[in-house]
Amino acid sequence: MSAEIMVFQEIGPLVTSCIDGYHVCIFAYGQTGSGKTYTMEGSVENPGINQRALKHLFNEIEERKDMWSYTVNVSSVEIYNELLRDLLSKDGEKLDIKINPDGTGQLHVPGLRVTEVKGFQHIKKVLAKARRNRITFGTKMNQHSSRSHALLCITVHGTDLANGSKTTGKLNLVDLAGSERVWKSGAEGERLKEAQNINRSLLALGDVIQALRGNQTHIPFRNSRLTYLLQDSLGKGNKTAMVVQVSALETNVGETLCSLKFAQKVCRVELGPAARKIESGAAQCD
Template sequence: MQLREQHDFASEQSLDLAPVNRKAYSNGESAARSSATTTSRFGGAGAKAAKTTDKPKSKAALKIEELEQECTRKDEAFAHQKQAFEQEKDTLKAENEQLATTCTELKSDVDQKQAAIVELRETVDDLQGKQSSLLQELDGLRSHLSHATSTIEQQTSEIKDLHDKVAALEACVKEHEQQAIVDEAERRRLHNMVQELKGNVRVFCRVRPFLSGEDASADEQPVACLDGKTNTLASCACSANVFSSIKLTVHPSAMVLCSWQVFDRDSTQAQVFEEIEQLVQSSMDGYNVCVFAYGQTGSGKTYTMLGGDDEGSRGMIPRAVEQLFQRQAELAAKGWEYTFKASMLEIYNEEPRDLLATPGSATKPVISWTAPVSNLSEFAVTVPDDVHELLQRAETNRRTAKTAMNARSSRSHSVFRLQIAGENKAAGEVCNATLNLIDLAGSERIKVSKVQGKEEKEAKYINKSLTTLKRVFTKLSQKDGHVPFRDSKLTMLLKDSMCNNSKCLMFVNVAPTAASASETKNSLRFAAEANKCHLGTARANSGTSSK
């Protein structure tokens, strides 16, 4: 019964081996020991039985044997399985370790990714912030754009209106320009008609103020003056107003008949210039113009023509030049283009000298019948300062000569020449003229001044040339066929500026002192001669431009 139970037990175990093995053989050694015990117990009895009885084995023994074999097999299977389990365990352990490593790696990877995610979130937040501000900016720009677009549309329509207006104005300007050309031609005609009516040779007397050291008590002393009507000399008081004195002393109607104007001692350079600016205008209209300053030494010729440096005392030359440039700019608006070329020379003892020559230059100007003057430096001037510079250079050259030749300035005639060329392409007109501004040498009678030697020689040359000048005026006034232009360098130089198409103006400069009375009379006589002269109807040197 016990064996059966054991067998049944073993059979049952074999039926469900895995749980039994895991349970019953969890301790393999105790199982093996139990089996060995069982085997020795059964084996001992069997061997005893076999020894004792060599009888066939009993069923039980067989069964035992069978069970033992079964046990052995199971043990082996168990061991096998155990080994398999061990291997599997190792494999699983390795896998587990591998998984743990992978897990650690993944964890760190996850950490990194999470950090990256945090960073990305921050970036996203930042970008979202930027996006929203950009969107706001975009909104602003959009509204600005729409405002600008509407402004542009408005301005475009305004520009179009302005274009229309400009086109209308341009047409108007063109019309006015045409009219201006016609008006300018008419203005020139009328201006020069007035000048002709005033006389092509005009004389002005200018009395200079007393200088320091002069006897001002001589103020009321009689100074010779001329009655323009009778052309005889009369005395008059050269007080505040010489002109009114002539009228009162000589003849009530003298002023009307006399074509002279007298500038008294208080007259300013600006007042004197008012009288010549009309002639300067004529030179731009194509008329040759000569302005002379005649008078005894120290009577104010150079002061009248060149003047001082300050605004009020600037003389006729700088003022004329300024007026020319001013007119040049004004006439440019009417289509006229003007160019000016300046030169300056002096004639001393009948020898011309270039006052603008480069120092040391040996070239001498030549005055001839065929060409007024050659070998003379000529400078294009575009602004008044250019002329100012040239005048200063001439002054330096003259001063050098003055030192070498002893006060030569009053002993030579100095001539400032400006060649004027104008062209109006639109009107197809051109005009050319020469403006001569002349500071004559001081007129003195040798008998009176009693000069000798070099001064006597100078005085003779001066007298000869001034006498020739007077004769030229006389012959021109008599309309005599032969006019002695060739008799002096000065008249030869000015020949073209003293003919028909020319206008002359002479300042007779006189000193206010009684001591100068004799020289003053002489000067006034000379001026009276010039004043009788009419150069005929002046014609402008103008014509049609070759287009």
């Protein structure tokens, strides 16, 4: 059995949770050049987590078609230098995160392009467009370094055909920009600014994880665009998985130790029972 299949066996149940009405985040984390984007996107011959997850999602929907009706909406954004860019718009339109004016306190992104997808083949075209629009540049550590966090956001609305009850699940697939030591990557000028913003947002993610781990009353979601955008899927009552990438090179042992220490912190976070999002507002715990 390949490593890719083994990894997805751990993630498959989370994708099913999204269809059932839960909010889910799946991250790829690690240093620049450690293989995060390959893990999430893969290749034509060996698809990554994104394609495997979405194929699994549509297979589950097909199996339930006699009992449930589903609508699947997709958006894709990147966070580059703390700016939010729409990867499905023609010119990578810059957007902002707002609090929904309906009084619910929920966040929304005005102007974000959201595409309803009918099947796996359709979503493959959406993924290809988002991939083409993402910002990459070369550094000493990676010839094609992703200089932004890329988020593929899937919302699944379900209706029980027997009793009419409705669920809303979210699946956030996040390819984080690579952490890096500036002196080692040779970042200068604009690349230096990118690296500083990447490291700052990853630090903010670490602060959120630390606060969740300590059951603190205030979780600093607003300290970065990344955590602010994900706050409705990252905190208590939701489901999160992180794939931590490490390099096999001895020269990267320092970065590897940092990544493993971060993974250790993540493993110690307990979010409590996951809450199912249903139209009535009641929370069902699994």
